[in-house]
Amino acid sequence: MTELKLREPMIFELSKPGRGAASQFPPAPHGSTAAGWPTSASLGIPAHLRRARPPLLPEVSELQTVRHFTRLSQFNFSIDTQFYPLGSCTMKYNPKACNTYAMLPEFLSRHPLAPEPQGFLACMYELQEMLKDITGMQGVSLTPMAGAQGEFAGVAMIRAYHRARNDAARREIIVPQAAHGTNPATAAMCGCNVKEIPCDRNGDIDIEALKAAVSADTAAIMLTNPSTLGVFEHKITEVARIVHEAGGLLYYDGANLNAILGKVRPGDMGFDVIHMNLHKTFSTPHGGGGPGSGAVGVGPRLLPYLPIPVVGKEESRYRWLSERDLPHSIGRLSGFMGNAGVNLRAYIYMRMLGREGMVRVAEFAALNANYLMKRLTQAGYEAAYPMRRASHEFIITLKQESRQYQVTAMDVAKRLLDFGFHAPTTYFPLLVPECLLIEPTETETKEELDQFCDAMTAIRREMEQEPEKLRSAPHTMPVRRLDDVRAVKQLDLVWKPAA
Amino acid sequence: MPFIPHTADDVTRMLEVIGADSIDDLFDEIPAALKTTPLKGVPPAMSEMQIGRLLTERALLDGRPLNFIGAGAYEHHIPAPVWAIATRGEFYSAYTPYQAEASQGTLQLIYEYQSMICALTGMEVSNASLYDGASGLAEGCLMAVRANRASNSRRILLPRDVNPTYGQVARAITGNQNIEFEMVDFDRRTGRLPLSALEAYSGQDFTALVVQQPNFFGNLEEVDELTDWAHANNVLVIAVVNPISLALLKPPGEWGGRLDGKPGADIVCGEGQPLGVPLASGGPYFGFMATRMQHVRQMPGRIVGRTADLEGRPGFSLTLQAREQHIRRSKATSNICTNQGLMVTAATIYMSLLGAEGLKRVAAASAERTADLVAALTRIAGVAAAFDTPRFHEAVLLLDRPAAPVLAALAARGISGGLDLCASYPELGNALLVCATETKLEADIEAYANALADVMRAARDVRGAA
Numbered sequence: 001m002t003e004l005k006l007r008e009p010m011i012f013e014l015s016k017p018g019r020g021a022a023s024q025f026p027p028a029p030h031g032s033t034a035a036g037w038p039t040s041a042s043l044g045i046p047a048h049l050r051r052a053r054p055p056l057l058p059e060v061s062e063l064q065t066v067r068h069f070t071r072l073s074q075f076n077f078s079i080d081t082q083f084y085p086l087g088s089c090t091m092k093y094n095p096k097a098c099n100t101y102a103m104l105p106e107f108l109s110r111h112p113l114a115p116e117p118q119g120f121l122a123c124m125y126e127l128q129e130m131l132k133d134i135t136g137m138q139g140v141s142l143t144p145m146a147g148a149q150g151e152f153a154g155v156a157m158i159r160a161y162h163r164a165r166n167d168a169a170r171r172e173i174i175v176p177q178a179a180h181g182t183n184p185a186t187a188a189m190c191g192c193n194v195k196e197i198p199c200d201r202n203g204d205i206d207i208e209a210l211k212a213a214v215s216a217d218t219a220a221i222m223l224t225n226p227s228t229l230g231v232f233e234h235k236i237t238e239v240a241r242i243v244h245e246a247g248g249l250l251y252y253d254g255a256n257l258n259a260i261l262g263k264v265r266p267g268d269m270g271f272d273v274i275h276m277n278l279h280k281t282f283s284t285p286h287g288g289g290g291p292g293s294g295a296v297g298v299g300p301r302l303l304p305y306l307p308i309p310v311v312g313k314e315e316s317r318y319r320w321l322s323e324r325d326l327p328h329s330i331g332r333l334s335g336f337m338g339n340a341g342v343n344l345r346a347y348i349y350m351r352m353l354g355r356e357g358m359v360r361v362a363e364f365a366a367l368n369a370n371y372l373m374k375r376l377t378q379a380g381y382e383a384a385y386p387m388r389r390a391s392h393e394f395i396i397t398l399k400q401e402s403r404q405y406q407v408t409a410m411d412v413a414k415r416l417l418d419f420g421f422h423a424p425t426t427y428f429p430l431l432v433p434e435c436l437l438i439e440p441t442e443t444e445t446k447e448e449l450d451q452f453c454d455a456m457t458a459i460r461r462e463m464e465q466e467p468e469k470l471r472s473a474p475h476t477m478p479v480r481r482l483d484d485v486r487a488v489k490q491l492d493l494v495w496k497p498a499a
Numbered sequence: 500m501p502f503i504p505h506t507a508d509d510v511t512r513m514l515e516v517i518g519a520d521s522i523d524d525l526f527d528e529i530p531a532a533l534k535t536t537p538l539k540g541v542p543p544a545m546s547e548m549q550i551g552r553l554l555t556e557r558a559l560l561d562g563r564p565l566n567f568i569g570a571g572a573y574e575h576h577i578p579a580p581v582w583a584i585a586t587r588g589e590f591y592s593a594y595t596p597y598q599a600e601a602s603q604g605t606l607q608l609i610y611e612y613q614s615m616i617c618a619l620t621g622m623e624v625s626n627a628s629l630y631d632g633a634s635g636l637a638e639g640c641l642m643a644v645r646a647n648r649a650s651n652s653r654r655i656l657l658p659r660d661v662n663p664t665y666g667q668v669a670r671a672i673t674g675n676q677n678i679e680f681e682m683v684d685f686d687r688r689t690g691r692l693p694l695s696a697l698e699a700y701s702g703q704d705f706t707a708l709v710v711q712q713p714n715f716f717g718n719l720e721e722v723d724e725l726t727d728w729a730h731a732n733n734v735l736v737i738a739v740v741n742p743i744s745l746a747l748l749k750p751p752g753e754w755g756g757r758l759d760g761k762p763g764a765d766i767v768c769g770e771g772q773p774l775g776v777p778l779a780s781g782g783p784y785f786g787f788m789a790t791r792m793q794h795v796r797q798m799p800g801r802i803v804g805r806t807a808d809l810e811g812r813p814g815f816s817l818t819l820q821a822r823e824q825h826i827r828r829s830k831a832t833s834n835i836c837t838n839q840g841l842m843v844t845a846a847t848i849y850m851s852l853l854g855a856e857g858l859k860r861v862a863a864a865s866a867e868r869t870a871d872l873v874a875a876l877t878r879i880a881g882v883a884a885a886f887d888t889p890r891f892h893e894a895v896l897l898l899d900r901p902a903a904p905v906l907a908a909l910a911a912r913g914i915s916g917g918l919d920l921c922a923s924y925p926e927l928g929n930a931l932l933v934c935a936t937e938t939k940l941e942a943d944i945e946a947y948a949n950a951l952a953d954v955m956r957a958a959r960d961v962r963g964a965a
Contacts, residue, residue, distance in 0.1 A: 010611060012611070012614065021852040021854075026861055030867070037863060038866065039863070040863075044870075046889055049749055051749055051750060054859070055858075057854045062578075062580060069847075072608050075607070076605055077602065080588025081588065086594055097550060101551055108778065109777065111568045112782075114915040119556070133539060134540075134541065145630040146630065146838070148824070152672070156674070185824035185827075188830070189676070191677070232528045237530065262537075268533055283502075286594045286595070287593070287839075287840045289596065290841065331670065332664060332668050333672065334633055335571050335634075340780040348554065351550050352545055352547065354543045354544025354545065355543055367517075370519070388528065389528050417598065417601045443504065445504045477601060479603060479808040479814035482600065482806055482807070484806065484816055488821075491804060494625070495610070
């Protein structure tokens with residue numbers, strides 16, 4: 001990247017009046033002359049409803065557009081170009097076939113309200129069936145469009161369940177302190193209160209605290225397992241018993257499903273509902289922030305409440321099940337069928353992995369994580385839970401280094417960029433000071449992990465010898481460290497032409 | 500092993516470092532009783548060639564019907580550069596741009612996107628996207644409750660000529676937060692929301708009024724008088740708009756203002772799909788949202804700002820994150836985290852290629868094609884236009900018989916003839932919502948008209964014979 005020019009003007013700055021990508025403009029409906037063009041007036045749009053001035057969009061050629069956005073792409077780190085050990089995000093290889101075959105023209109051109117496409121729906125039905133088997137659940141809806149919407153669907157179903165039992169006063173959601181921010185935010189969106197409980201020294205839930213927390217107000221507990229601390233919750237069966245006995249349900253946040261794929265199923269652990277991040281475990285792209293897909297699976301208690309539409313099969317015909325088929329559904333969460341194309345990519349990935357491949361995902365994700373954890377501790381870094389196995393990820397804490405060398409986890413993260421590695425997740429979970437949450441995933445080679453260790457070793461040396469190099473990192477990116485405080489104080493959110 | 504690069508030798512050496520005898524040992528913290536027996540519901544692995552063949556067969560089974568359905572998702576030409584660039588690995592396989600210095604490409608692109616959305620809508624700030632248009636309206640309603648300090652009611656006026664699915668989604672998402680929706684009827688003759696329907700609510704406490712332009716029937720609402728009524732009654736206006744239509748229509752930022760000189764809707768949202776995103780059986784699409792600067796801290800979703808680096812050079816980063824779930828947790832403006840970033844990438848490339856002139860031509864050609872379609876179809880006996888109101892690129896037709904069998908007969912001829920409205924709007928009778936965009940040529944419209952004439956005639960002949 002260093003050999004490239006590291007600045008790219010705004011697309012608006014490339015604009016010149018009268019320029020455009022002419023071959024992309026539609027032909028005039030009646031005849032090819034400018035006179036053939038309908039106007040607001042000829043179309044019968046009343047004057048007071050018309051646009052007076054054209055919007056300020058760029059006027060650029062097709063080549064300028066292609067070059068501008070291609071160059072912008074080169075300013076990004078990505079899985080295709082760099083090791084991306086971002087904890088809790090499962091940045092594994094996104095197979096090209098998933099995109100190629102999801103973009104067949106017949107799939108892309110299908111209007112969502114056109115007669116039900118049997119080929120596409122067969123894929124969606126089989127995807128639901130595979131996800132049921134993997135999670136140990138009895139029903140799956142592919143509708144939620146991201147993890148947070150899957151969480152929303154899960155908690156909304158839990159509320160519907162309690163309401164149907166005339167137990168609507170249950171509005172408290174218990175979450176461990178280390179929970180992802182979407183858990184409490186989702187609880188709030190569903191009109192629930194959040195009660196946080198602590199973890200013990202080993203990273204497991206504090207059982208006594210849980211016993212004290214459950215009550216007649218308990219709607220559910222939301223858990224990730226393996227937890228956001230990167231360890232398998234030992235006492236999960238006991239947790240399930242305590243919550244169920246108190247009349248609450250168990251919600252499984254599938255953020256870390258990659259760690260246990262084919263090894264243990266949330267349904268067998270006692271969970272009543274799960275959301276899966278298909279963009280993590282099933283390798284659909286993250287796309288620079290989305291789209292994801294947050295399919296939900298449910299056990300028998302919540303089956304009537306699944307969000308619609310769901311794909312059903314009658315004899316040999318597939319169709320979308322709607323309000324009429326699922327009258328107790330929590331309803332629709334999207335204008336049509338959720339992120340259908342993302343689901344199709346997950347389906348293709350799962351068929352390519354197959355039965356044997358599912359288990360291997362968990363096995364090699366765990367192998368890579370445990371190997372990397374061991375190598376980094378040998379290099380002098382402190383694991384947050386050294387007495388535990390890593391799941392598919394693990395936490396390094398820089399508490400000691402931050403005191404000794406006055407460098408932060410963020411400094412190490414930024415310096416890693418200079419070594420050509422994307423940074424691990426920083427400062428999450430919040431309760432481990434100065435932490436890096438590292439998730440290598442199963443698709444990385446041993447060589448790549450070794451190079452990452454070499455970089456971390458070199459950074460450790462710099463910490464001791466020239467800590468300023470870390471504090472002022474990165475040094476080789478298109479920009480140096482950015483001023484986030486200024487970004488908030490002097491809000492600049494929209495381009496405006498120079499006066 | 501599919502997508503796993505380890506050799507047997509790698510495994511041996513890695514286990515040695517770990518100090519474990521086997522990979523199985525790495526799972527020894529999972530209670531034995533919980534461990535899964537082999538998955539039965541997942542078939543054996545397929546190679547890329549095999550899955551390619553299966554998917555191609557299934558795609559061909561679905562075919563490519565000639566499409567005249569709109570109803571919230573619109574078929575437009577997608578320029579080749581859009582997805583050629585959006586599927587580049589650097590965009591496709593990158594994460595959310597939290598590490599700003601290693602994500603300047605995505606961040607600058609989102610800043611440009613925000614600028615374009617503001618240009619189209621006439622608003623001051625835009626977020627980096629929501630999931631889709633329908634869930635975007637739900638977020639807009641929740642945002643209005645936070646933003647409208649003059650209202651305590653949590654009641655929202657929802658006209659029945661707003662896309663009915665949007666109403667269903669808004670209810671499902673806001674249902675546990677005590678938001679009430681008051682349905683307001685449309686005028687049967689004009690197919691739009693009359694001011695008189697709102698005047699019944701004058702002086703009452705409502706949080707917001709939803710106005711869809713063009714409305715679900717494709718008709719143009721009198722947005723100025725609706726906006727002015729709302730603002731005179733301390734009601735915020737949530738505009739739901741089609742981005743392509745904004746090349747021709749007055750942007751929501753200029754609606755109303757005839758009374759107080761302060762024009763503009765308060766929150767603008769909508770479905771971004773028409774901007775270069777394929778129909779693809781319903782998703783992924785993206786929802787856009789824009790507002791005025793005074794409400795920016797109430798807006799859900801990510802926002803990108805321009806700032807400076809250590810050396811004072813301009814750069815981009817996510818900003819105002821104190822609104823979001825990873826900072827504010829249960830007090831966040833929304834639980835949204837992952838959004839529809841790649842769709843925004845496509846839309847930004849699309850808007851750059853088309854520009855104001857190209858978008859205007861797409862909009863005008865679509866409106867003209869719909870006018871042609873309505874003219875061609877209403878020449879058929881038993882088909883009439885439901886409303887005589889200025890419209891954009893959709894129209895409601897009334898048939899002299901139920902629409903469902905007609906649509907089924909058209910489907911058998913490879914034509915998706917429109918959306919049957921009988922379930923959502925029984926009072927309209929046998930109503931059919933149709934749409935033509937710039938992608939429909941004269942021959943396509945003729946093909947539809949001939950097929951419909953045929954179907955109508957055949958049915959009449961059968962009835963005549965009986």
